[in-house]
Amino acid sequence: MSKEKVGQQKTWSVGTLTYTFGGLVVLFAWLIGGDFLENMKERGMTPVLQLLLRRFEASNFLIGLLLGSLPTAIGMLIAPIVCMKSDRLRSRWGRRIPFLGIPLPISVLSMIGIAFAPALGALIHEVLGPSSPGLNMCSLLVFIAMWSIYDIASTVSTSVFGGLVNDVVPQAVIGRFYAFFRAGSLLMGMIYNYFLIGSAETHFFWQLIAMALLYGLGYGAICLKVKEGTYPPPEVLPAGPLGSFSSAFRTYVKECFSQPYYVLFFAARTLGQLVFTPFNAFVIFYAKSIGLSLEVYGKVIAGTFLISFFLTYFIGVLADKFHPLRVGIVCLFIYLPFAFFGGFFAKTVPVFLVVFVAHQVLSGAYMTATASLQQRMLPRDRFGQFSSAGGLFTSLGFMITQPLVGLVLDLTGQVYRQTLLINAGIGLAALTLLVLVYFRWKKLGGDKAYVAP
Numbered sequence: 001m002s003k004e005k006v007g008q009q010k011t012w013s014v015g016t017l018t019y020t021f022g023g024l025v026v027l028f029a030w031l032i033g034g035d036f037l038e039n040m041k042e043r044g045m046t047p048v049l050q051l052l053l054r055r056f057e058a059s060n061f062l063i064g065l066l067l068g069s070l071p072t073a074i075g076m077l078i079a080p081i082v083c084m085k086s087d088r089l090r091s092r093w094g095r096r097i098p099f100l101g102i103p104l105p106i107s108v109l110s111m112i113g114i115a116f117a118p119a120l121g122a123l124i125h126e127v128l129g130p131s132s133p134g135l136n137m138c139s140l141l142v143f144i145a146m147w148s149i150y151d152i153a154s155t156v157s158t159s160v161f162g163g164l165v166n167d168v169v170p171q172a173v174i175g176r177f178y179a180f181f182r183a184g185s186l187l188m189g190m191i192y193n194y195f196l197i198g199s200a201e202t203h204f205f206w207q208l209i210a211m212a213l214l215y216g217l218g219y220g221a222i223c224l225k226v227k228e229g230t231y232p233p234p235e236v237l238p239a240g241p242l243g244s245f246s247s248a249f250r251t252y253v254k255e256c257f258s259q260p261y262y263v264l265f266f267a268a269r270t271l272g273q274l275v276f277t278p279f280n281a282f283v284i285f286y287a288k289s290i291g292l293s294l295e296v297y298g299k300v301i302a303g304t305f306l307i308s309f310f311l312t313y314f315i316g317v318l319a320d321k322f323h324p325l326r327v328g329i330v331c332l333f334i335y336l337p338f339a340f341f342g343g344f345f346a347k348t349v350p351v352f353l354v355v356f357v358a359h360q361v362l363s364g365a366y367m368t369a370t371a372s373l374q375q376r377m378l379p380r381d382r383f384g385q386f387s388s389a390g391g392l393f394t395s396l397g398f399m400i401t402q403p404l405v406g407l408v409l410d411l412t413g414q415v416y417r418q419t420l421l422i423n424a425g426i427g428l429a430a431l432t433l434l435v436l437v438y439f440r441w442k443k444l445g446g447d448k449a450y451v452a453p
Contacts, residue, residue, distance in 0.1 A: 068402025083388035094228030179316020286416035343421030
């Protein structure tokens with residue numbers, strides 16, 4: 001991995017791949033362009049599904065369980081296996097692309113199935129007649145089945161995407177890449193929230209169909225147009241007492257969890273990812289509970305995305321120059337006072353909007369700043385393996401957090417302001433652990449000499 005000049009032309013290298021400036025632009029265009037289309041699904045699917053589940057009379061606890069715990073539980077089971085397999089796969093299409101492309105049709109079809117959940121539920125309810133558990137329950141069961149299939153297929157694809165970026169994007173520009181990456185996500189978020197979220201309750205069917213097709217186009221373009229380099233032969237694992245799986249499992253656990261440094265890093269990154277989750281998971285209900293319409297809510301989100309859009313490149317430059325760890329710590333430090341303040345005082349629309357804008361912009365800044373953190377901290381040759389190990393921590397955190405917060409809200413009369421106080425508590429813990437990681441990173445060489453142990 002390097003940046004050098006060939007004659008008068010600057011080039012960037014990663015593994016066996018070398019890019020001129022024009023080649024780097026083309027790579028960014030395909031990765032970010034494909035992700036731009038996929039982000040319609042990411043930005044729009046959560047509020048649509050939340051509103052759809054509320055239509056089925058699902059509780060906050062059940063919403064958190066289905067949209068938070070279920071995907072993360074599936075990720076905990078599947079992601080480590082997929083990531084370790086992809087690290088060691090050698091094929092004519094590369095080691096990551098097959099895991100992106102093969103599950104894609106299943107993801108698209110299951111998303112379309114979710115759109116038909118009310119209609120299929122009504123059909124099942126009619127067929128069962130007196131034996132039916134009820135119209136809403138039938139629709140909910142169809143939703144759960146389709147959502148589970150989607151989660152399994154989507155987890156296979158998304159769990160290796162970071163590994164693909166790590167393999168094809170030179171590290172010298174990876175902070176800026178993730179800044180552009182986030183800018184594309186924000187732009188799609190602006191479009192969705194400004195124009196479409198107001199009709200999410202009444203036009204959920206066509207929105208889900210459109211998201212499914214855009215998701216297929218986005219990831220399909222990446223699979224067809226992004227080319228991986230060649231890799232050295234994978235490490236041969238010694239046979240274990242229960243065969244190759246036993247050996248792979250023992251190697252995975254030993255390499256990823258035997259060093260306290262990596263365990264500390266995984267815990268710090270997990271808490272950093274969880275800081276904003278309690279508020280984000282229920283903010284649409286929070287807004288409605290204080291009388292903010294979906295139309296106004298969507299336009300405010302679009303405005304915050306516009307602010308973040310203009311900040312992303314500069315944050316990416318700062319991450320490349322000063323390290324994502326430092327920039328992330330600063331972002332969290334600034335965020336915490338707003339979360340504490342909102343938890344006590346965001347009872348009216350004006351105060352809520354001030355806190356909401358601060359939350360959106362600062363959480364976005366943190367996510368942009370730390371997007372390349374794993375690429376800067378983990379071993380490159382086994383990146384998929386180590387990132388999936390960190391993902392286990394994150395998955396466990398998400399699996400517990402969302403339904404637990406939903407249960408607290410159900411038991412305390414749905415005082416959604418409490419989510420900001422929970423954000424603040426998690427943020428304080430995350431900030432503490434990130435500072436500890438920073439000091440360990442400095443001892444391991446810091447800016448000039450760090451090599452992942």
